Amino acid sequence: MTDGIPAAPGTEGWFQDGPDGFALLAGRCTSCGALSFPPRTIPGCPDPDCEGLEQSPEPLSTNGTLWSYTDARYAPPPPYPRPPDAEFSPYALAAVELTAERMIILGQVAPDVPDEALRVGMIMELAPGTLVSSTGVEERVWNWRPADHSEDSGADVEAYGAYSSAAEEASA
Amino acid sequence: MSRTDSVAVAGVGMHPWGAWGKPFVEYGLVAARAALADAGVGWRDVQLVVGGETIRNGYPGFVAGSALSQALGWQGAPVASCYAACATGAQALATARAHILAGLADVVLVVGADTTPKGFFAPVGGDRPDDPDWLRFRLLGATNPAYFGLYARRRMALRGSTEVDFAAVKVKNARAGSLNPNARFRAEVDTETVLKSPMVSDPLRLLQICATSDGAAAVVLTSEEYARRLNKDAVRIRAISAPTPTYPRTVPDFPYLASDSLAAAAPAARSFRESLAHAAYEAAGLGPRDLDLAEVYDLTTAMELDWYEEIGLCAPGEAEKLLHDGATALGGRIPVNPSGGLSSFGEAIPAQAIAQVCELTWQLRGAAGARQVAGARVGVAVNQGLFGHGSAIVVGRA
Numbered sequence: 250m251t252d253g254i255p256a257a258p259g260t261e262g263w264f265q266d267g268p269d270g271f272a273l274l275a276g277r278c279t280s281c282g283a284l285s286f287p288p289r290t291i292p293g294c295p296d297p298d299c300e301g302l303e304q305s306p307e308p309l310s311t312n313g314t315l316w317s318y319t320d321a322r323y324a325p326p327p328p329y330p331r332p333p334d335a336e337f338s339p340y341a342l343a344a345v346e347l348t349a350e351r352m353i354i355l356g357q358v359a360p361d362v363p364d365e366a367l368r369v370g371m372i373m374e375l376a377p378g379t380l381v382s383s384t385g386v387e388e389r390v391w392n393w394r395p396a397d398h399s400e401d402s403g404a405d406v407e408a409y410g411a412y413s414s415a416a417e418e419a420s421a
Numbered sequence: 422m423s424r425t426d427s428v429a430v431a432g433v434g435m436h437p438w439g440a441w442g443k444p445f446v447e448y449g450l451v452a453a454r455a456a457l458a459d460a461g462v463g464w465r466d467v468q469l470v471v472g473g474e475t476i477r478n479g480y481p482g483f484v485a486g487s488a489l490s491q492a493l494g495w496q497g498a499p500v501a502s503c504y505a506a507c508a509t510g511a512q513a514l515a516t517a518r519a520h521i522l523a524g525l526a527d528v529v530l531v532v533g534a535d536t537t538p539k540g541f542f543a544p545v546g547g548d549r550p551d552d553p554d555w556l557r558f559r560l561l562g563a564t565n566p567a568y569f570g571l572y573a574r575r576r577m578a579l580r581g582s583t584e585v586d587f588a589a590v591k592v593k594n595a596r597a598g599s600l601n602p603n604a605r606f607r608a609e610v611d612t613e614t615v616l617k618s619p620m621v622s623d624p625l626r627l628l629q630i631c632a633t634s635d636g637a638a639a640v641v642l643t644s645e646e647y648a649r650r651l652n653k654d655a656v657r658i659r660a661i662s663a664p665t666p667t668y669p670r671t672v673p674d675f676p677y678l679a680s681d682s683l684a685a686a687a688p689a690a691r692s693f694r695e696s697l698a699h700a701a702y703e704a705a706g707l708g709p710r711d712l713d714l715a716e717v718y719d720l721t722t723a724m725e726l727d728w729y730e731e732i733g734l735c736a737p738g739e740a741e742k743l744l745h746d747g748a749t750a751l752g753g754r755i756p757v758n759p760s761g762g763l764s765s766f767g768e769a770i771p772a773q774a775i776a777q778v779c780e781l782t783w784q785l786r787g788a789a790g791a792r793q794v795a796g797a798r799v800g801v802a803v804n805q806g807l808f809g810h811g812s813a814i815v816v817g818r819a
Contacts, residue, residue: 257560259550283686286679290551295668295681316673317578319570319622321562326543328555329562342563344571344673351683353673355571357561364623369578380560390560 257380257388263287264377264389265308271377272311273354273391276304284309286354309354311375312396313347318358318367332381343393345373359394372396426704427657428521429648430816431528431641432460433779438605438636438766440539445478448637449489449534452772456530456639461651465496467641468526471513473533473771474504476545485771489532507718507806508663509533510638510774511814515661517642527647533771534637541565542633554676554807561678565720566630568675570622573723577624579738582726586741587629588615590722591764593750598761600751600791603776605634606765629722634767638775640782655819656785658778659707659799662700663812666693676807693811698732698803701813709733712755713797714784716777718804719762729757732803732813756794759784774812777802781816 256264265272276288280301283294286309292302324337331337341358358367359376378392434455436448449472457464472485481488486500505512510533517529541564544554557563576582595610610628618628648654666674667689669681674693691699702708709732717728729740734748734755743749749757758764760780763773781800783789798818805811 258548259556259559281685284682284684287556296686297668317571317575319567319574319624321564321567321622322620323541325558325562325564325567326541328544328548328559330559340562342561342567342571344575349684353680355557355561355563355673355678369574 254379254387254389257390260287260390262306264391265306266377270311271375271391272308273375274306275309277307279303279305284350284352286352309352310347310349313345313373315367315369315371315373316344316346316353317369318343320364327383330380330383332383332385335381341367343367343373345393356391356393359392362394366395426522427645427659428518429643429645429654430656430658430778430782431643431648431651431653432456432458432462433641433782434459434639435603435776435779436534436637437603438634438769440605441635443536443635445475445534445536445635445637446481446488446492448536448635449485449532449639450492452534452637452639453489453493453530453532456641460641460643460653462528462641462643464493467496467498467528467530469517469520469529470498470500471517471529471531472500472502473509473513473531473775474502475535475771476504477538478536485532485534489534504771505663505806505812506808506810507768507770507804508774508810508812509771510776510778511661511663511804511812513771514640514642514658514775514778514814515663515812518658518661521642521644527644529642530639531642531775532637532639533769533773533775535769535771536635537633537769539633553678557676557678563675564622565675566622566625569630569721569724570625571673572727573625573629573721574623576723576727580741582723582741584616584624585612586726586744587624587722588612589744590719590725591615591628593744594719594725594758594762594764597751597759597792598765601761601765604761604765605632605636605767606761625721625723631720631763632767634769636766636769636772636776638772638779640775640778656782657817657819659815659817660701660704661812661814662697662704663810664696664700665809667696674809692731693809694727694731694805697805697811697813698801701801701815702733705815705817707799707815711799712801714756714759714781714794714800716760716762716780716800716802717757718773719758719764720768722764725757725762728803732801751792751794759789759792759794770806774802774804774814777804778814778816785816785818
């Protein structure tokens with residue numbers, strides 16, 4: 250990482266950070282191209298019709314629409330870190346559907362974003378985030394935040410199918 | 422009706438839900454003895470014991486069938502223990518049913534019991550970065566209610582649902598639960614109380630989210646012939662479906678951090694949750710119009726509304742109307758969660774799907790007392806849990 254913050258436990262190989270900016274890395278099946286996030290740690294492909302075993306790292310796009318959001322008003326149980334001498338601070342969670350990959354990825358919302366700024370359908374972008382471990386060590390994670398000049402995409406109806414069913418769309 | 426693919430529910434029993442803090446086996450024994458007595462079957466007559474596992478009670482929890490058999494006194498019957506998150510009880514019932522249909526057993530005792538710690542469910546201990554359940558807590562602090570909050574907010578955005586709609590589900594279920602001696606929460610609740618309860622994961626407040634509970638439920642399943650001899654053949658399991666999701670998954674279902682990409686592969690015609698009841702209807706040869714009642718897994722009030730649509734009680738987007746018309750309340754056209762649901766019970770994971778079948782059985786026998794659904798002949802029970810688990814069970818009168 251360019252700022253020297255090490256990846257949080259379990260996320261080694263999940264991030265790309267370089268001249269092109271910060272991105273999440275999916276695993277891409279070298280046989281059929283199917284994406285997995287987090288990247289698989291076990292050889293195989295998520296597509297049941299593919300027998301591919303190999304994956305290569307593939308940066309995911311960093312923009313999408315806000316599929317939904319919520320927050321945590323109460324401290325979750327371990328293993329969520331509790332930094333020493335720190336009060337629990339509530340945080341928001343976002344589920345963002347990447348526009349290019351049509352894949353919904355969860356993440357905490359950047360801590361400086363007020364809850365009332367969030368609205369389903371708005372454009373969100375990925376940002377590096379920092380978690381503080383229970384021993385007080387900074388760890389790299391990812392955050393979602395409203396994109397600069399965010400406005401409603403108007404295309405959220407497309408994500409409708411991701412929640413409801415394709416059958417419904419087909420019969421409409 | 423006599424079908425070669427049906428088994429009889431000869432007996433049912435429960436230990437009341439609560440926060441008693443006793444060993445889970447103790448609850449299981451109470452439920453098991455009640456179910457055996459209800460069936461008129463002796464413990465020595467049981468040919469297989471299927472236990473729903475609990476993952477929070479040490480080794481006995483993982484070998485629940487054995488722990489319960491030992492507690493009842495070893496009588497030699499083989500045991501099976503299984504775990505399928507919230508669908509554990511359904512998997513246990515499916516195992517029992519399969520043995521009976523295959524002719525391997527005539528009488529099977531199915532038991533689920535749990536002792537549950539207070540507060541948020543947490544992953545099993547230890548540092549396990551290859552476990553999605555560990556990762557979601559460690560990296561995101563994404564509790565079950567956080568996932569529920571995402572689904573509820575999504576429903577509000579798509580369907581225009583409001584907090585008041587969600588609260589009306591709680592009011593309805595609390596009323597039904599007040600009539601159920603096995604329910605943990607038996608006080609009626611008004612809308613204002615729901616809307617003033619503390620926010621947990623916006624838009625869900627404490628009284629919109631099910632609690633975690635202790636409790637136990639047991640069922641004695643038998644072959645048709647055995648049930649006729651017992652004269653306990655009134656209620657039948659018509660179908661149990663427990664499909665897994667199909668690729669690509671369209672929703673970031675818990676405990677995963679992402680859905681699958683829809684860019685390259687088209688999703689199945691039905692969502693995973695829709696596929697649960699659909700598969701059971703197909704197997705039973707009936708449809709949602711044939712139902713007299715339903716028990717649905719209301720982990721939250723908002724989720725109960727999702728189920729109305731997903732099990733075909735109404736068209737997508739019409740769940741709020743169905744609710745406000747009173748159709749899903751006791752006395753309505755298609756009562757949902759006449760037991761009071763998870764809203765009134767709280768979740769005792771391995772017992773819950775079995776408890777749903779207990780309720781359907783009492784209803785179909787006409788033995789549900791003050792919460793009786795008049796003339797009930799066919800009911801469905803559905804649930805969904807972590808890691809791609811879910812089930813639907815159709816129960817009908819003979």
